[in-house]
Amino acid sequence: MSRDIDLLLAALDQAYNHKSWHGTNLKGALRGLTAGEAALRPAPGRPSIQELVAHLAYWKYAVLRQLTDLPRGSFPLHGSNWFPREKADAAQWKADRALLERMHQELRAAVAALSPRDLDRPSAKAKYLIRDLILGAAAHDLHHGGQIQLIKRLTLKG
Numbered sequence: 001m002s003r004d005i006d007l008l009l010a011a012l013d014q015a016y017n018h019k020s021w022h023g024t025n026l027k028g029a030l031r032g033l034t035a036g037e038a039a040l041r042p043a044p045g046r047p048s049i050q051e052l053v054a055h056l057a058y059w060k061y062a063v064l065r066q067l068t069d070l071p072r073g074s075f076p077l078h079g080s081n082w083f084p085r086e087k088a089d090a091a092q093w094k095a096d097r098a099l100l101e102r103m104h105q106e107l108r109a110a111v112a113a114l115s116p117r118d119l120d121r122p123s124a125k126a127k128y129l130i131r132d133l134i135l136g137a138a139a140h141d142l143h144h145g146g147q148i149q150l151i152k153r154l155t156l157k158g
Contacts, residue, residue: 002116004119004131005119008119008131008134012111012134014138017104022142024149025145026142026145028145029145029149033049035090035093037152038088039087040151040155042151047082048085048151049148049151050085052144052147052148052151053097054077054100055081055082056140057102057103058077059081059137059140060100060137061075061107063133064110066123067107067114077099
């Protein structure tokens, strides 16, 4: 593997589930949350933590599609981007966390399979370089991980 690929994998991992200088990673922000806690909204019309988890899984899939030949519409949930979760449901909360994990592992495997020259080619939609999509996926985890930490402070007592 190349140094560039190794660095991109490190960025994905530190944002998602490995120790990093910046503090809590995405999985750490989710650790220990119940379905009821994950379903709370910080304000009317704002996403719950559970909706953020499904959203994060979707965007890992969207980047994965740019790196592989997955067909459009192959994401396991119906729709795109935001997936309403109107009530606390322990089985759905578990399934959404498992989907996020699966999408992270599949994205990680696709990145590991790239060659260094792949990183500077345009994505399938020719809008961004592959390198930028991967860095964006890590940044997306960091952004929403911080948002989840804030939602917990706003909605959970103690």
